[in-house]
Every structure is written in structure tokens, then in C-alpha cells.
Amino acid sequence: MKEDCFDVAVIGAGVSGAAIARKLSLYRLKVTLIEKCEDVSFGVSKANSGIIHAGFHHKPATLKSRLEIEGNLMFEKFQQELQFPFKRVGILVAAFSYEEMKTVEKLYQQGIENNVPLIEICNRERLLELEPKLNSDVSGGLYAPTGGIIEPYRYVFALVESAMKNGVKLFTDFKVIRAGYSGGQYTITSAKGRSLKAKYVINAGGLYADEISSLFKAEKYKIFPRKGEEYLLERNSSGFPNHVIFPVPIKNSKGTLVIPTVEGTMMIGPTAEEIKDKEDVATTPENLEKVFSLAMKMIPSISKREIITSFAGLRPAMEGNDFYIDISKKASHFIQVAGIQSPGLTASPAIAEYVKDLLKKDGLKLVEKRDYDPFLKGAMVVRGRTPEEADKLIKKDSAYGNIVCRCENVSEAEVTEAIEKGHTTMDGIKFYTRAGMGKCQGGFCTYKILHLINQKAGISINKITKRGGRSTIVYDTLSDKNIK
Amino acid sequence: MEKKLICISCPVGCHLIVASTRDRITVKGNQCKRGEIYGKEEMLSPKRIVTAVVKIRKKEYCYIPVKTEKPLLKKYIKPLLKELYRLEVDLPVKCGTVLIKNFENTGINVLITRSMKN
Amino acid sequence: MLEKKVNAVVIGGGSAGMAAALSIAEKGYQVAIIEREDTLGGILLQCIHNGFGLQEFKQELTGPEYAQRFEDFVHKNRKINIFLETTAVDITQNDNGTRVVNTYSKKHGVILFSADAVVLAMGCRERxxxxxxxxxxxxxxxxxxxxxxxxxxxxxxxxxxxxxxxxxxxxxxxxxxxxxxxxxxxxxxxxxxxxxxxxxxxxxxxxxxxxxxxxxxxxxxxxxxxxxxxxxxxxxxxxxxxxxxxxxxxxxxxxxxxxxGLIPDMELAKNAGVRINHDTNGPYVNADLMTSQEGIFACGNALHVHDIVDYVTEEARRCGSYVHDYIQGGRVKKQGNVIPGANIKYILPNHYVTHRNNRLYCRPMIVKNNAELFIKINKKFVLQKKLRHIQPSEMISIDLEKDVFKNIQKDQNHTLEVSIR
Missing domain, CATH: 3.50.50.60 (FAD/NAD(P)-binding domain)
Known part of the structure; x- marks a missing residue:
């Protein structure tokens, strides 16, 4: 079998890997992006809170704070090029005591040193004016208008789409289990026996970066999964704030936040819990209580009745609490991009730049392509349009007139587009289009999407999965053989 | 022999004690006549209405609902289901059409319960 | 873009929508039924088991058979226009007060229906x-x-x-x-x-x-x-x-x-400003089943979750008759409040009128044999009724004859309370 041969292989199609692959697609290079899951962003990234941080949470000397600030400032450009939803709604930190106000002052100083634009300390009155739904017991707080919100998975989808448009080759369901180096090339083999070659390797393996690193005989370190549970609340929630609301941070965590999402739903969370199992994304009733009591301390009108769903994600934490992005000292042409937890999403555009510079330093020749096209058209959606606009769209393609997901008003055309772009799992379609993400949680659209995947991608019904592997949706079709 | 049953004739759900001797069956615990009838029948020959779906020919993942016209003796339920899942019907169909006549000589017909055009 | 003028738009072509549409059309009014699936019938079509229709048809039917009967009536009725594979996305109001229902249809593009009245009959969703x-x-x-x-x-x-x-x-x-x-x-x-x-x-x-x-x-x-x-x-x-x-x-x-459990599907209604009742998760309605928004009515599982379809049909039919009164210019003038008393989870409608009979539906919170239902108006007993068996899964219907109100002072504010012991 002839193996594909690449200049650079990026392992892990989360925010970091996707941003790096896209950055590299600018150059005359053969680049591949490798993902162990069935779809991109299905690892750490999909359960990210979606905050574009302002840059006052981390100490000035860290790589984290430097890339956070740089990354934050790049989002307008990225949005313009890639057309994913992004809003600079601003971040508030709410303090409820004299001591907490002292911490707010420290955060402000840190923000100033990090060059966070327009950051300010607010007294109680100013804070309540900015955010009338805050608990009136609030003492004051911090306001950073440059903070924002995005949907992490849609950002990753857009990055990958753009990278692919510019020649990057994506392999999903490619779990790296073996790597060898000879003749200036790595041979990388997947669990399913596929293999490819690459001269440079970037380890953006998220939770599994430590295992990837040892497979490539590079540095030994350990990734500690830190679990965060989040709760999604319906549209028009009574507690929906104008800004992202943070509590005053404690220790390792930025705390439990109240987040207005770009699509008008609301999220509260995450928790922060050190765990052992890198696949443990279970939620618990204790944390439900904890998250709500913390969130309701900040915004009392938040109500549990408005929960749509809950989920948990894992942060890939590392000792030292900073990003670990560097050229490996042990393995040749191997770049570590590890420990990318918060603010990894915010920093991702800057991480990509930083990694590009490291590759250059490590001897990779970077020549810009002439035909590089940074722009994506963006997925066409029928929701939120005026009747005239919607009519035009439906006349152009009647599938826009068939609403598949009634809660989020997602049309057949949008689901079809997702399928055609390679998102053929239920979760992939959900994250790409929002179908199934609303109040009924797939109660009314699951069968329609199953049929569409079956028709458009030719996958038989009992092979369609929620998120790849053995996560099949239905077991079989009716048959007399099942009757014993 | 004595059996404890819950009457399903109406929502009250009386708890019945049905006793059978060689020549007669007595029902206790019922609040009305229907309970007595239910108890006796359940003791002698329990029957149920069966409902299921049948595949439409040449249409993938498309089924039509059916039912037994009257309650069917319980022991015939599985054989009937097996038969129904083997069958395929052609469109168009009309609600009320007999799909299976006198299933296994039980005197029970299976009816189609929805009209569907081609 | 199509614009259609009708007397009433019924959103949802299930059991409630079909009964409401038939009842409105009977009086000669033009009705449009908006249905998102490719056939009428709604959730009944998947309820292939029997047990439907004992009250309405005095025989035991399966869900599809029950739906079929109404579907056949609807198809025969020339006053009813059916729009299949059409989804209502928005309800707005014209300057002259008529309602506009904005819909998407694969076949026609956007269709804007303007109507005097809108009936919410889109059923419920599952918890x-x-x-x-x-x-x-x-x-x-x-x-x-x-x-x-x-x-x-x-x-x-x-x-x-x-x-x-x-x-x-x-x-x-x-x-x-x-x-x-x-x-x-x-x-x-x-x-x-x-x-x-x-x-x-x-x-x-x-x-x-x-x-x-x-x-x-x-x-x-x-x-x-x-x-x-x-x-x-x-x-x-x-x-x-x-x-x-x-x-x-x-x-x-x-x-x-x-x-x-089931929850009325109220997203469309909420966006139209309809006030929601937290006891039912459906809308507040007056004695004529009209929501807090003038001209928007509700019936069936969109109003509250019923346990048998026969009640849905009855309620929807009645809703249809209130809608044609409304189209003719009839408005509820004086009405009293209806509130739940002891052991009642909810009672509907939220108001009653004294000039005609009222049908109330309530849901108990307890299981009991030989229970008693009490109705008080302004804390005075007006009616007492024996109930052989009650349980939360079974709705109780109460018919209040207008004679009950004979001794009520018409000019006063009054509140009717229903309780069970």
C-alpha cells in the first residue's frame, strides 16, 4: 500500500490542532490533520464553555497570558474570514465582599500589566447598571469589554473547513497507536491499520498529548483530566445576562460562570474536579446543586426549570499550570502543544502563529501560497430571516422550506450541507447545524435526521451513530426473526 | 384454583379474586357486572387485541398499522406477530381492509387501520 | 411569497387541530390547517394500539383509525384548506389587529397567513x-x-x-x-x-x-x-x-x-407574547380558551396534557365554537377567576362566565376511591360531587350549568375554587 507522505502532521483536531493546520495551509506544504474521533472537535473542544477571555486572569510572565491577549485580538479577523458566530459581549467579574473586591483590584492590575484594553473596576451601581439581573447584594466588580463568546465546535469546524479548502488532508477515526522515525520521516499508524508519513509532527493531542508524546519517544509528562460540568438553559431564560458573568476566581479555576451563548441559550458552569479517567464525562446531582447555587448567587432569577440539558467536559491540565508549547528536545521535528486548557480557545489563533514560528526555527521552510484563500462562505441558515429573505432562499433550494428541527428551526438543506461536508454522526450534525440542540433534545428530529443521513450518505440505518464507534442509534429493523 | 386479577374493564381497577371449581367460576372483589365477566373470561381463555405494523412493499422504512378485529387468544399472539413481520403489502391500502382472514382458524381477522395512497 | 387571507389559522393537524378546524368551518368560515408533517393525524398515527374513541365514537379504535375518521371529514370539508409540510415559525400582528402566521413550506416558499383568529393546536413534547x-x-x-x-x-x-x-x-x-x-x-x-x-x-x-x-x-x-x-x-x-x-x-x-411526562409545545406562543401558566406549562386562557393575546386560542395538548384523545376532541371542538363567536365579534365581557383548591394540580380554563354553561378540566394530585369534589364561589359552596375513583393520571371533567350562578351578584369580582377531599 502506498503511504501518504506529508511535510507536517498535526495530531488532534481540536481548537489548537485545527488552528495550527489552518495556519500551515497558508504555506506551500503538504499538511495532514489527524483525529482519533469520528469528527473534529469531538474531544476536549466540544465541551468548552465558548468564552473568548479578555486576558486578566493570568500572570503577565506566563505564555498563557501572552497568547491569550494576542489570540483575543485576532477574533474579528478570524470571524470575518470564517463566518462563525462570535460576539464581543464583554466580561464582568462580580464581587460580593470586601475581600473579593481586593481580588478584583489584583485582577485589574494584572489586566493592566497584560495590556487588556478598556478594562475597568466598577462600583456596585455601575455594575448593576451594566447588568441589572445581578444580585443586588453585589459589592462591585471588574468589567472587561473585550471578552466575548463563540460556539467552540463551530469555530473548529470552520477552521478545519478552511484548512481543507487550502489543501490540508483530514483523517478522522485515526487513533495513533504507533510511530517510528527513520530517514527523516515519521511513520504514523492508526488503530485501524492505516498509516502515513510525515517529516514534522505537531502534538496537539489534548487529553492524550502525554501518550502521543511517549509514542513518539519525546518528553515524558502527564496530562491530568480536570472535569467541568455545564448546564444548558433554554432561550429567553429569565436569568439571561448581557455579559459573561464570572465570580471572583479561586485557586485553579475561574469559577462557575453564567454565559449568554451566541445563539440565545444560556450556559452555567463549569465545575472543576480532578479525576483519573480521561473518558469520564458523567454528571452528578451534587454538582447540579452546586452549579445552580453558585450561579443563582450571582443572578437570582436563574431557574432550574429552564434546563435543556447538561454535559461534562475535561480540561487537559498539566503540572506548572502554563501551556507547554515547544520544540521537543528528545524527538526530532516534534512540536509539543500540550496542557492547552483555559484560555486555550482564546489563545488558539496565537498558538497557531507561535507554532508556525517554532516550525520555522526548527528548519521548516515556509513559503506562502499564491492561491491561499482565507475566506469561507459560511453555512446558510434559514432561521432568523425576514419572510422575504426566507422565501428567496426556499425558492432557490426548496429544502430550506423543510424544517427538520422545530426547536431551533433548522432546515433539511442545512442538515444536508452538514452531511455533504462529512458530518455524518448525530452529534456532528447537531454541532454543525444545531438540529437536536433545542428544548426537545432530538425528540422530534432524530428520525428525520436518521433518514437524511441514510439517503444522503448512504449509511444504513443500523450503522448510524451518535458519535462514532459503537454508539449506534437503533439496533435493527423489524423482523420476524427477533420473535422467539 | 384461585387467582388474583386486576380488572381492566374500566379505570377503577378492582382487585378480583377468581376461584374455579370443576363446574363453576366465582368472582369476588368486583364492583360491577363487567368485573365478573372479565374475571371469568380471564380464567377460562384470556384474550387480547393485538396491534402491530406491516411492511409496505418497495418502500424502505415504511410501515402500515394493523390490528386484530377482536381479542385473540393469548397463545396465538406470537404466531400472529411472526406472520405479520413476514408480510409485505402493496399500496394503496384502505383503513378497515381485511389483511388476514380467519387467522389459524381462530375466527379472528386482521385489519389495516390506516388508509395510505401510493 | 404567498399571502393568504382566511378567517382562522389552525396550527397543527393532529386530533385537536382537525376537530377545531371542523368546528370553525361548520359555520361557513374559511380555515387553514398548518401541518409540518406530510400527512394529517399527528401523534395519533404512531399510537397504533387500541383504546381510543370510547367517548367520541362509542367504540374502541386504534390511534390511526381515530385519526383517519377525522382526516376523512377534514378532506371532505371544502372550507378547510390543508397545508402539509408547512411549518409555522412566527406569529405577528398587523396594524389593524389581525394576526399573521409566518410559515415555511417546501412547495410554496414562505406563506403568510393573515386571519382574525389563530388556534394553537400543536400538541406537546416529551420531557x-x-x-x-x-x-x-x-x-x-x-x-x-x-x-x-x-x-x-x-x-x-x-x-x-x-x-x-x-x-x-x-x-x-x-x-x-x-x-x-x-x-x-x-x-x-x-x-x-x-x-x-x-x-x-x-x-x-x-x-x-x-x-x-x-x-x-x-x-x-x-x-x-x-x-x-x-x-x-x-x-x-x-x-x-x-x-x-x-x-x-x-x-x-x-x-x-x-x-x-409531557409538556405543551409553547415556543411559538411564547414568542408571540402569550402568557404561560406554570402549573400546566401551557397558556393562561379565558372562559373562551383565548390566551392572553387577543385572537390567539389554544386547545388540546398545546393547552394542557390530556390523558385521552376524546377529551382533546371535545375541547378542540368547543374551542372552534368560541373562535367563530369571536370572528363574529363576540367578546367575553365579565368573567370570574377559576383557581385550584386542595389536592388539585391545575384547573382550566382560568376563568368562567355566568351566562352559559362551563366545562372545566382539572387534574387531581392524589389517588383515592370515593372522593368528593367541592366547588366554592367566593368561599361559598355551590356544588358538591362524588367521584368513584381519582388518580393524577386521570383528568376530571366538571360541567357547571349556568343555574349554579343564579345567586351570584353579577357586578362583583368572583372567584371559583375547586377542591377534592
């Missing part, structure tokens, strides 16, 4: 895992009972091989039997309350017939499985309502069905 917050992982194989019913009875998809059902609602019970009849093993039904929430006859026919265990006073405390469900943990609840963790046990299964 899902998020609503009851079960701990554990999020694998494939978790279905609401109605979704599983749809997949099985219309598409012919078997959801799994070994199933545990959470909640003893009627759809869950019916599905226990249905799944058994396709060769799937149903390992148990887990109910948090001390009594089943479905009808007794369904416990007997759907569980006892197949020796399926019913775990009352139990909860599923955790879901396991990374890709597909692998097992559930079931935990009993003690008499004082606490979870008895030590007595937990596990059942290996690949599928979980949730039958934990």
Missing part, C-alpha cells in the same frame, strides 16, 4: 433526560418513549435489545408491550412515585401480561456506558423521600426509554 437530570454519562441508546414509538411504529426501527423504562406514564407502558411484541426484552419499569402514573389497565395488559417488573418508589440514579448504554443503577426511595443508596442495584441494558 427528556435534561428535564429530570439523571446523573451519569451520555451514551447513545437513550430515547423518549414517544420517539421510540415513532421509530418503531412508523419507520420500523427497533431501538435496542434490552430496555429499561424510566417512568410509568402510559406511553412507556404501551411501549413495554410493543417492544416485547417485536422481540425486545423489557427488563423493568422504574417509577419514582409510590403509584404508577399510567392507567391500571395498562399496568395489567402491558406489564403483568409479560411479567415485566414495576419498581415503584425507585429512581434510576445513574446511567453507564461510553458509546452505547451498558447498564443503569436503580435506587429505592425511603418513605421520607430520601435516596437509599445502599440498596441500589444494577440492570445491564443497551437502551433506556423515558416516559416522564
Amino acid at each position: 427528556n433526560r435534561g428535564n429530570i437530570a439523571i446523573a451519569g454519562t451520555r451514551p447513545a441508546g437513550i430515547f423518549t418513549a414517544g420517539l421510540a414509538q415513532r421509530l418503531l411504529n412508523i419507520d420500523g426501527f427497533i431501538p435496542g435489545k434490552k430496555v429499561v423504562i424510566i417512568g410509568s406514564g402510559d406511553i412507556g407502558l404501551i411501549m413495554a408491550r410493543r417492544l416485547t411484541w417485536v422481540g425486545t426484552e423489557v427488563l423493568g419499569v422504574v417509577e419514582i412515585q409510590p403509584f404508577p402514573s399510567g392507567l391500571t389497565r395498562n399496568i395489567v395488559q402491558c406489564l403483568n401480561d409479560f411479567s415485566i417488573p414495576l419498581y415503584l418508589n425507585h429512581v434510576v440514579s445513574r446511567i453507564y456506558g461510553k458509546e452505547r448504554v451498558t447498564k443503569v443503577r436503580i435506587t429505592p426511595i425511603t418513605q421520607d423521600g430520601k435516596i437509599d443508596e445502599k440498596k441500589s442495584f444494577q440492570i445491564a441494558c443497551d437502551t433506556i426509554l423515558l416516559s416522564v
Whole structure:
């Protein structure tokens, strides 16, 4: 079998890997992006809170704070090029005591040193004016208008789409289990026996970066999964704030936040819990209580009745609490991009730049392509349009007139587009289009999407999965053989 | 022999004690006549209405609902289901059409319960 | 873009929508039914079991048969225009007060319907895992009972091989039997309350017939499985309502069905400014079943969740008659409040009128044989009624003849309270 041969292989199609692959697609290079899951962003990234941080949470000397600030400032450009939803709604930190106000002052100083634009300390009155739904017991707080919100998975989808448009080759369901180096090339083999070659390797393996690193005989370190549970609340929630609301941070965590999402739903969370199992994304009733009591301390009108769903994600934490992005000292042409937890999403555009510079330093020749096209058209959606606009769209393609997901008003055309772009799992379609993400949680659209995947991608019904592997949706079709 | 049953004739759900001797069956615990009838029948020959779906020919993942016209003796339920899942019907169909006549000589017909055009 | 003028728009072509449309059209008014699926009938079409129509047709029909009868009536009625595969996305108001329903249709593009009255008859949705917050992982194989019913009875998809059902609602019970009849093993039904929430006859026919265990006073405390469900943990609840963790046990299964209640589908209505009643999750309605928004009416499961379709039909038909009064210019003038008293979860409508008879529907919170229902107006008894058997899963209907109001001072504010003991 002839193996594909690449200049650079990026392992892990989360925010970091996707941003790096896209950055590299600018150059005359053969680049591949490798993902162990069935779809991109299905690892750490999909359960990210979606905050574009302002840059006052981390100490000035860290790589984290430097890339956070740089990354934050790049989002307008990225949005313009890639057309994913992004809003600079601003971040508030709410303090409820004299001591907490002292911490707010420290955060402000840190923000100033990090060059966070327009950051300010607010007294109680100013804070309540900015955010009338805050608990009136609030003492004051911090306001950073440059903070924002995005949907992490849609950002990753857009990055990958753009990278692919510019020649990057994506392999999903490619779990790296073996790597060898000879003749200036790595041979990388997947669990399913596929293999490819690459001269440079970037380890953006998220939770599994430590295992990837040892497979490539590079540095030994350990990734500690830190679990965060989040709760999604319906549209028009009574507690929906104008800004992202943070509590005053404690220790390792930025705390439990109240987040207005770009699509008008609301999220509260995450928790922060050190765990052992890198696949443990279970939620618990204790944390439900904890998250709500913390969130309701900040915004009392938040109500549990408005929960749509809950989920948990894992942060890939590392000792030292900073990003670990560097050229490996042990393995040749191997770049570590590890420990990318918060603010990894915010920093991702800057991480990509930083990694590009490291590759250059490590001897990779970077020549810009002439035909590089940074722009994506963006997925066409029928929701939120005026009747005239919607009519035009439906006349152009009647599938826009068939609403598949009634809660989020997602049309057949949008689901079809997702399928055609390679998102053929239920979760992939959900994250790409929002179908199934609303109040009924797939109660009314699951069968329609199953049929569409079956028709458009030719996958038989009992092979369609929620998120790849053995996560099949239905077991079989009716048959007399099942009757014993 | 004595059996404890819950009457399903109406929502009250009386708890019945049905006793059978060689020549007669007595029902206790019922609040009305229907309970007595239910108890006796359940003791002698329990029957149920069966409902299921049948595949439409040449249409993938498309089924039509059916039912037994009257309650069917319980022991015939599985054989009937097996038969129904083997069958395929052609469109168009009309609600009320007999799909299976006198299933296994039980005197029970299976009816189609929805009209569907081609 | 199409613009259509009708007297009334009925949103939803299920049992409520069809009955309401027929009742409005009977008086000669033009009605449009907006239905998102490619056929009328709604959820009845997946309810292939029997037990429908005992009140309406005095015989036991299956869901599809019940739907078919109304569908045939609707198709024959020339005053009713049916718009299939058409989804209502928005309800707005013109400057002259008429309502505009904005719809998307594959065939016609956008259709804007303007009408004097709009009837909300879009039914309800199922409470899902998020609503009851079960701990554990999020694998494939978790279905609401109605979704599983749809997949099985219309598409012919078997959801799994070994199933545990959470909640003893009627759809869950019916599905226990249905799944058994396709060769799937149903390992148990887990109910948090001390009594089943479905009808007794369904416990007997759907569980006892197949020796399926019913775990009352139990909860599923955790879901396991990374890709597909692998097992559930079931935990009993003690008499004082606490979870008895030590007595937990596990059942290996690949599928979980949730039958934990229904909620009126009110998103469209909320966006139109309709005020929501937290006891029903449907809209507040006056004696004429009109919501807080002038000209927008509601009936069927969009108003409150009914246990039998015959009541839906009755209510929708009555709603239709109020709609034609409204189109003719009739408006409710003086009305009293209706409030729930002891042991009543909710009562509807939220108002009553004294110039005609009133039909009230209420749902009790207790299980009892030989209960008594009391009606008070301004704290004075006006009516007392014996009820042979009550339980939360069975709605109680009350007919108030207008004679009851004879001695009520018409100019006063009055409140009617219904309670059960």
C-alpha cells in the first residue's frame, strides 16, 4: 500500500490542532490533520464553555497570558474570514465582599500589566447598571469589554473547513497507536491499520498529548483530566445576562460562570474536579446543586426549570499550570502543544502563529501560497430571516422550506450541507447545524435526521451513530426473526 | 384454583379474586357486572387485541398499522406477530381492509387501520 | 411569497387541530390547517394500539383509525384548506389587529397567513433526560418513549435489545408491550412515585401480561456506558423521600426509554407574547380558551396534557365554537377567576362566565376511591360531587350549568375554587 507522505502532521483536531493546520495551509506544504474521533472537535473542544477571555486572569510572565491577549485580538479577523458566530459581549467579574473586591483590584492590575484594553473596576451601581439581573447584594466588580463568546465546535469546524479548502488532508477515526522515525520521516499508524508519513509532527493531542508524546519517544509528562460540568438553559431564560458573568476566581479555576451563548441559550458552569479517567464525562446531582447555587448567587432569577440539558467536559491540565508549547528536545521535528486548557480557545489563533514560528526555527521552510484563500462562505441558515429573505432562499433550494428541527428551526438543506461536508454522526450534525440542540433534545428530529443521513450518505440505518464507534442509534429493523 | 386479577374493564381497577371449581367460576372483589365477566373470561381463555405494523412493499422504512378485529387468544399472539413481520403489502391500502382472514382458524381477522395512497 | 387571507389559522393537524378546524368551518368560515408533517393525524398515527374513541365514537379504535375518521371529514370539508409540510415559525400582528402566521413550506416558499383568529393546536413534547437530570454519562441508546414509538411504529426501527423504562406514564407502558411484541426484552419499569402514573389497565395488559417488573418508589440514579448504554443503577426511595443508596442495584441494558411526562409545545406562543401558566406549562386562557393575546386560542395538548384523545376532541371542538363567536365579534365581557383548591394540580380554563354553561378540566394530585369534589364561589359552596375513583393520571371533567350562578351578584369580582377531599 502506498503511504501518504506529508511535510507536517498535526495530531488532534481540536481548537489548537485545527488552528495550527489552518495556519500551515497558508504555506506551500503538504499538511495532514489527524483525529482519533469520528469528527473534529469531538474531544476536549466540544465541551468548552465558548468564552473568548479578555486576558486578566493570568500572570503577565506566563505564555498563557501572552497568547491569550494576542489570540483575543485576532477574533474579528478570524470571524470575518470564517463566518462563525462570535460576539464581543464583554466580561464582568462580580464581587460580593470586601475581600473579593481586593481580588478584583489584583485582577485589574494584572489586566493592566497584560495590556487588556478598556478594562475597568466598577462600583456596585455601575455594575448593576451594566447588568441589572445581578444580585443586588453585589459589592462591585471588574468589567472587561473585550471578552466575548463563540460556539467552540463551530469555530473548529470552520477552521478545519478552511484548512481543507487550502489543501490540508483530514483523517478522522485515526487513533495513533504507533510511530517510528527513520530517514527523516515519521511513520504514523492508526488503530485501524492505516498509516502515513510525515517529516514534522505537531502534538496537539489534548487529553492524550502525554501518550502521543511517549509514542513518539519525546518528553515524558502527564496530562491530568480536570472535569467541568455545564448546564444548558433554554432561550429567553429569565436569568439571561448581557455579559459573561464570572465570580471572583479561586485557586485553579475561574469559577462557575453564567454565559449568554451566541445563539440565545444560556450556559452555567463549569465545575472543576480532578479525576483519573480521561473518558469520564458523567454528571452528578451534587454538582447540579452546586452549579445552580453558585450561579443563582450571582443572578437570582436563574431557574432550574429552564434546563435543556447538561454535559461534562475535561480540561487537559498539566503540572506548572502554563501551556507547554515547544520544540521537543528528545524527538526530532516534534512540536509539543500540550496542557492547552483555559484560555486555550482564546489563545488558539496565537498558538497557531507561535507554532508556525517554532516550525520555522526548527528548519521548516515556509513559503506562502499564491492561491491561499482565507475566506469561507459560511453555512446558510434559514432561521432568523425576514419572510422575504426566507422565501428567496426556499425558492432557490426548496429544502430550506423543510424544517427538520422545530426547536431551533433548522432546515433539511442545512442538515444536508452538514452531511455533504462529512458530518455524518448525530452529534456532528447537531454541532454543525444545531438540529437536536433545542428544548426537545432530538425528540422530534432524530428520525428525520436518521433518514437524511441514510439517503444522503448512504449509511444504513443500523450503522448510524451518535458519535462514532459503537454508539449506534437503533439496533435493527423489524423482523420476524427477533420473535422467539 | 384461585387467582388474583386486576380488572381492566374500566379505570377503577378492582382487585378480583377468581376461584374455579370443576363446574363453576366465582368472582369476588368486583364492583360491577363487567368485573365478573372479565374475571371469568380471564380464567377460562384470556384474550387480547393485538396491534402491530406491516411492511409496505418497495418502500424502505415504511410501515402500515394493523390490528386484530377482536381479542385473540393469548397463545396465538406470537404466531400472529411472526406472520405479520413476514408480510409485505402493496399500496394503496384502505383503513378497515381485511389483511388476514380467519387467522389459524381462530375466527379472528386482521385489519389495516390506516388508509395510505401510493 | 404567498399571502393568504382566511378567517382562522389552525396550527397543527393532529386530533385537536382537525376537530377545531371542523368546528370553525361548520359555520361557513374559511380555515387553514398548518401541518409540518406530510400527512394529517399527528401523534395519533404512531399510537397504533387500541383504546381510543370510547367517548367520541362509542367504540374502541386504534390511534390511526381515530385519526383517519377525522382526516376523512377534514378532506371532505371544502372550507378547510390543508397545508402539509408547512411549518409555522412566527406569529405577528398587523396594524389593524389581525394576526399573521409566518410559515415555511417546501412547495410554496414562505406563506403568510393573515386571519382574525389563530388556534394553537400543536400538541406537546416529551420531557427528556435534561428535564429530570439523571446523573451519569451520555451514551447513545437513550430515547423518549414517544420517539421510540415513532421509530418503531412508523419507520420500523427497533431501538435496542434490552430496555429499561424510566417512568410509568402510559406511553412507556404501551411501549413495554410493543417492544416485547417485536422481540425486545423489557427488563423493568422504574417509577419514582409510590403509584404508577399510567392507567391500571395498562399496568395489567402491558406489564403483568409479560411479567415485566414495576419498581415503584425507585429512581434510576445513574446511567453507564461510553458509546452505547451498558447498564443503569436503580435506587429505592425511603418513605421520607430520601435516596437509599445502599440498596441500589444494577440492570445491564443497551437502551433506556423515558416516559416522564409531557409538556405543551409553547415556543411559538411564547414568542408571540402569550402568557404561560406554570402549573400546566401551557397558556393562561379565558372562559373562551383565548390566551392572553387577543385572537390567539389554544386547545388540546398545546393547552394542557390530556390523558385521552376524546377529551382533546371535545375541547378542540368547543374551542372552534368560541373562535367563530369571536370572528363574529363576540367578546367575553365579565368573567370570574377559576383557581385550584386542595389536592388539585391545575384547573382550566382560568376563568368562567355566568351566562352559559362551563366545562372545566382539572387534574387531581392524589389517588383515592370515593372522593368528593367541592366547588366554592367566593368561599361559598355551590356544588358538591362524588367521584368513584381519582388518580393524577386521570383528568376530571366538571360541567357547571349556568343555574349554579343564579345567586351570584353579577357586578362583583368572583372567584371559583375547586377542591377534592
